[in-house]
Amino acid sequence: MRLRLFKQAPNFDYFSRWKLWLGISALMMVVAAASFLIQGLNFGIDFRGGTTIRTESPMVVDVAEYRGALEVLELGDISITEVFDPTFREDQNVAMIRIQAQDGQEAVTTDTIQAVQTALQTVRPEIKFISVESVGPKVSGELIQTAAIAVVLAIGAVLIYIWLRFEWQFAAGAVLALVHDVVLTIGVFSELQIRFDLAIIAALLTIVGYSLNDTVVVFDRVRENLRKYKKRDLKEVMNLSINETMSRTFMTSFTTLLALIALFVLGGDVIRGFVFAMIWGVIVGTYSSIFVASAILLYFGVKRDWSKPDANAGNQYANIDA
Amino acid sequence: MLQIDLWKRILIALTCAIGIWLALPNAFYGPVEQHNDAVAAMEVAGSTPELEAQRALWPEWLPSGLVNLGLDLRGGAHLLAEVKVEDVYASRMEARWPEVRDALRSLTPVRRQQSPADELRVRLNDPTKMAEALEITRGLAQPVPTLSGVGATDIEVRGDDGTIIITFSDAEKQATDERTMQQSLEIIRRRIDEVGTREPTIQRQGTDRILIQVPGVGSAAELKAIIGTTAQLTFNPVVSRGTDANANPGLGNKLIPSIDEPGAFYTVESAAVVTGEELVDAQPSFDQNGRPAVSFRFNTSGARKFGDYTAENIGSPFAIVLDDEVISAPTIQSHIPGGSGIITGNFNVEESTNLAILLRAGALPAGLEFLEERTIGPELGQDSIDAGKVATIVAFVAVLFFMFVSYGLFGIFANIALIINVAMIFGLLSLVGATLTLPGIAGIVLTVGMAVDANVLVFERIREELRTAKGPARAISLGYEKALSAIIDANITTLITAVILFVMGSGPVRGFAITLGFGIITSVFTAIFVTRLMVVIWFERARPKTIEV
Numbered sequence: 001m002r003l004r005l006f007k008q009a010p011n012f013d014y015f016s017r018w019k020l021w022l023g024i025s026a027l028m029m030v031v032a033a034a035s036f037l038i039q040g041l042n043f044g045i046d047f048r049g050g051t052t053i054r055t056e057s058p059m060v061v062d063v064a065e066y067r068g069a070l071e072v073l074e075l076g077d078i079s080i081t082e083v084f085d086p087t088f089r090e091d092q093n094v095a096m097i098r099i100q101a102q103d104g105q106e107a108v109t110t111d112t113i114q115a116v117q118t119a120l121q122t123v124r125p126e127i128k129f130i131s132v133e134s135v136g137p138k139v140s141g142e143l144i145q146t147a148a149i150a151v152v153l154a155i156g157a158v159l160i161y162i163w164l165r166f167e168w169q170f171a172a173g174a175v176l177a178l179v180h181d182v183v184l185t186i187g188v189f190s191e192l193q194i195r196f197d198l199a200i201i202a203a204l205l206t207i208v209g210y211s212l213n214d215t216v217v218v219f220d221r222v223r224e225n226l227r228k229y230k231k232r233d234l235k236e237v238m239n240l241s242i243n244e245t246m247s248r249t250f251m252t253s254f255t256t257l258l259a260l261i262a263l264f265v266l267g268g269d270v271i272r273g274f275v276f277a278m279i280w281g282v283i284v285g286t287y288s289s290i291f292v293a294s295a296i297l298l299y300f301g302v303k304r305d306w307s308k309p310d311a312n313a314g315n316q317y318a319n320i321d322a
Numbered sequence: 323m324l325q326i327d328l329w330k331r332i333l334i335a336l337t338c339a340i341g342i343w344l345a346l347p348n349a350f351y352g353p354v355e356q357h358n359d360a361v362a363a364m365e366v367a368g369s370t371p372e373l374e375a376q377r378a379l380w381p382e383w384l385p386s387g388l389v390n391l392g393l394d395l396r397g398g399a400h401l402l403a404e405v406k407v408e409d410v411y412a413s414r415m416e417a418r419w420p421e422v423r424d425a426l427r428s429l430t431p432v433r434r435q436q437s438p439a440d441e442l443r444v445r446l447n448d449p450t451k452m453a454e455a456l457e458i459t460r461g462l463a464q465p466v467p468t469l470s471g472v473g474a475t476d477i478e479v480r481g482d483d484g485t486i487i488i489t490f491s492d493a494e495k496q497a498t499d500e501r502t503m504q505q506s507l508e509i510i511r512r513r514i515d516e517v518g519t520r521e522p523t524i525q526r527q528g529t530d531r532i533l534i535q536v537p538g539v540g541s542a543a544e545l546k547a548i549i550g551t552t553a554q555l556t557f558n559p560v561v562s563r564g565t566d567a568n569a570n571p572g573l574g575n576k577l578i579p580s581i582d583e584p585g586a587f588y589t590v591e592s593a594a595v596v597t598g599e600e601l602v603d604a605q606p607s608f609d610q611n612g613r614p615a616v617s618f619r620f621n622t623s624g625a626r627k628f629g630d631y632t633a634e635n636i637g638s639p640f641a642i643v644l645d646d647e648v649i650s651a652p653t654i655q656s657h658i659p660g661g662s663g664i665i666t667g668n669f670n671v672e673e674s675t676n677l678a679i680l681l682r683a684g685a686l687p688a689g690l691e692f693l694e695e696r697t698i699g700p701e702l703g704q705d706s707i708d709a710g711k712v713a714t715i716v717a718f719v720a721v722l723f724f725m726f727v728s729y730g731l732f733g734i735f736a737n738i739a740l741i742i743n744v745a746m747i748f749g750l751l752s753l754v755g756a757t758l759t760l761p762g763i764a765g766i767v768l769t770v771g772m773a774v775d776a777n778v779l780v781f782e783r784i785r786e787e788l789r790t791a792k793g794p795a796r797a798i799s800l801g802y803e804k805a806l807s808a809i810i811d812a813n814i815t816t817l818i819t820a821v822i823l824f825v826m827g828s829g830p831v832r833g834f835a836i837t838l839g840f841g842i843i844t845s846v847f848t849a850i851f852v853t854r855l856m857v858v859i860w861f862e863r864a865r866p867k868t869i870e871v
Contacts, residue, residue: 135694206819252772262713278764
């Protein structure tokens with residue numbers, strides 16, 4: 001027998017409380033924004049400059065010992081975290097050391113890195129340096145800027161495309177849903193203080209793409225049903241459209257989540273933050289295409305009669321020659 | 323309609339076959355890589371039995387394009403350097419001074435004055451001749467070829483209270499910057515080629531930056547030692563030697579420290595006898611005492627100058643100066659004809675080898691400042707590949723299974739299409755020589771998840787059409803027809819974001835954008851054409867009265 005979520009097309013009423021849903025989304029966005037403003041993001045070195053060193057050792061990581069070795073170098077704020085991962089071997093003990101950008105240095109100095117490595121090797125001779133990454137403050141500032149521009153450009157391009165293919169109400173709904181997704185994702189990164197680096201921007205843009213994918217499928221059906229059922233109430237048509245596309249929405253989200261969860265568990269710690277962002281984005285994106293994008297479409301209303309030219313426009317042009 | 327023309331069928335099948343064909347080498351990464359390296363090595367150095375054996379690991383008639391692995395997967399060093407293009411202005415201005423002096427000599431005696439490095443200030447003894455002096459100096463300007471500016475000249479001259487101030491025009495600065503960048507790129511490329519690593523990436527970024535990625539180098543620090551040195555080599559006559567860092571060197575001389583005698587300073591004549599530009603060869607070698615040294619040879623004009631100078635100055639010391647530090651200051655024992663010599667100093671073997679490389683490749687026109695450096699160990703890369711492989715396989719199997727239990731036979735069609743889809747992504751990546759990065763693997767996994775979306779849209783639509791009790795043929799054909807607009811709109815919007823990522827992103831992010839973009843294209847192709855072709859062929863053969871999707 002086939003696995004089927006719904007025997008018949010479901011018949012839920014999504015919009016009996018649409019104002020409530022919009023309110024909840026707005027509230028969550030406020031919470032996310034507040035968290036971002038108060039706590040701030042845990043920016044990686046891509047965005048704030050500095051150095052990260054990934055160490056590996058057969059011996060268990062003693063954070064206090066590492067810290068003690070590095071404190072004498074007076075490099076300012078140093079964070080040392082031990083990394084755990086199910087994909088690690090038994091004798092693989094990994095730590096990440098992050099050193100802030102040094103004052104007054106535009107470029108990165110090999111001397112600093114060398115000093116850190118020597119200091120660590122003195123207390124732990126068997127330690128290996130698996131990766132060393134350094135970004136100067138000059139570049140990191142530019143990276144933030146380009147990243148922000150990329151997100152804004154992507155949303156802008158999408159706005160225009162949907163506007164051309166649908167109506168402005170659809171474009172407004174889709175774009176507000178995207179803003180919702182982006183804000184909530186940034187919010188969760190700020191709330192959980194997960195490291196926010198360049199790869200997360202890629203994830204953010206993919207979320208934009210995915211969420212949009214979902215929204216467009218729903219909107220496409222709304223457009224079709226609006227043509228089909230000219231007399232029915234907009235709310236009714238939208239409920240019908242979402243119900244009709246529900247099993248597809250579920251299937252696609254589920255397979256994507258399946259793939260992402262495999263990557264989250266087995267893909268190693270280097271891309272875990274990135275995959276987390278995508279998983280969160282798939283969930284939020286699916287939610288937002290119904291409860292934000294569609295609810296906003298309902299709020300704005302839609303011009304119904306698609307087949308005939310707009311009556312007013314006709315009058316205006318008709319008057320020109322008269 | 324449920325009909326596909328024969329030529330379309332052949333075209334679809336052919337496209338799939340080409341995709342799989344191009345992807346094939348990636349399944350045998352190790353042998354193919356060895357084969358490619360052997361072929362490249364044989365082109366340069368001729369054939370050896372060892373190389374022949376390596377080449378034989380992969381048949382000639384099969385494609386051998388591979389997906390490049392990014393630094394995060396293979397390990398290696400990444401540097402982003404900013405070229406200090408302004409460095410060049412000073413020396414170019416310096417070269418202008420004799421010309422200006424000689425041109426004004428007949429008018430009034432002139433004196434050079436202190437000025438910022440990219441300016442030349444000339445004081446006229448007789449300020450009343452300012453107008454004529456300005457005219458003469460302006461006459462020295464050379465036209466600069468630019469795209470827009472007609473009549474742009476290389477210098478701007480203005481008078482200020484008996485002093486003539488000469489600066490470079492913006493057009494000239496731009497042209498100089500452009501030349502500096504080209505030279506820097508060329509010299510960095512030569513230096514890295516001298517070290518002989520595989521597939522280095524040396525790219526210009528923006529107006530004054532160079533991105534250098536070298537797989538397999540131990541650390542970014544090693545890479546910096548090779549490319550970070552300017553390597554301006556000069557041979558200057560020594561005036562005196564002292565220990566005072568603030569001593570006044572006198573006009574036409576300069577005071578420079580010694581590289582391996584702390585506290586020692588040499589006063590040397592600013593004008594060099596010979597410079598590194600006239601070297602034709604430099605090799606690591608050993609001196610009479612068996613200590614590492616660098617032997618060198620000048621070209622003809624360099625050899626003549628060097629020979630003449632040594633003949634005239636037997637018994638006096640001269641300094642070998644590298645980047646404003648004295649490497650050594652030997653005394654000339656005899657006339658050195660023939661233009662070859664040896665640089666001794668306090669080197670170890672590695673340092674003498676590096677110095678030889680630097681001298682052979684030539685000096686950088688300007689200094690470099692490093693803005694970003696990353697070293698990724700090969701172990702981390704291998705761990706990431708392993709984890710990525712396992713995750714991709716698990717994700718793949720899970721999705722295949724889920725599609726099968728959800729859609730039965732149609733699910734199998736979609737699954738075959740999905741496998742072809744992934745093969746085609748790899749085929750495309752190999753074809754364009756794209757780089758696979760860790761986020762790129764995530765992009766493929768995401769594509770696996772999303773690639774089924776187009777099929778799901780169609781299948782769900784067919785289910786709906788079946789509910790309204792149409793015949794199976796009509797339901798399938800309507801399903802494809804009606805799902806198309808949703809598929810196209812949904813994928814174009816995602817493609818837009820992928821393109822923006824590609825344009826704005828760099829490094830790993832760009833790798834992600836490429837796989838995501840290719841994934842969208844191939845998944846739409848496989849869903850609209852490949853799955854449909856399979857469904858149609860099956861339908862023609864089986865002619866079922868009812869179907870279950």
